[in-house]
Amino acid sequence: MTHPWTIAAVDDVTADPRRISVLFPAAGRSVGRDPVDPEHDPLGLVHGTDDDRARAALVQALVAAVDDDGIAADTVAELYRYGDDAERRGVLRGLNALCEPNAEPMLAAPLVATGRDLVADALRTNDPRLVAAALGDFSARELDQHGWRHGVLKALFMGIPLDAVAGIDSRGDAELARMAAALIAERRAAGREISADMTRLSTIQTTPGG
Secondary structure (H helix, E strand, C coil): CCCCCCHHHHHHHHHHHHHHHEEEEEEHHHCCEEEEECCCCCCCCCEEEHHHHHHHHHHHHHHCCCHHHHHHHHHHHHHHHHCCHHHHHHHHHHHHHHHCCCCCCCCCHHHHHHHHHCCCCCHHCCCCHHHHHCCHHHHHHHHCCHHHHHHHHHHHHHHHCCCHCCCHHHHHHHHHHHHHHHHHHHHHHHHCCCCCCCHHCCCCCCCCCC
């Protein structure tokens, strides 16, 4: 069920997109920061947090309300650039929401280019929740195969569940499986633990067209 604050905030941004600069930082204290599925996903890596969802809805409302694709992309970039880690996560979750399998229409070129830059920035961090958010539906749709593979491998190194990675079954390929197998060999030689996700990734058989 959508929080009443989120409903009102989406209406505000739809009426005046400039309101997002005030509402976006306020999401955490307004709807809470709890994980959506605390029992199975206590860190919110797979399903996100309550404030993630609120901010994602605001990003969706912004993109729908702004006619100029360049302005929409610039605003999203500013929300990320000047936001804290939670706000940056919310931007990425918003991009993911815009790219869910049934989402229409396709994103305009300026927003795709901006999104790729933001994902690349997030994947350079060591924040598991930021990295997990960066590997959602946007990356599954818009990231090149080389960059996507390395993002997935970083998630594996960080202990982020593969269930947090969108498109893992459709985009996983022989090269990614090879990379995971090499990681397993290294860890085995060092006497270190091998996770079920590492084994799962090393046995992926799908070869995408990209």
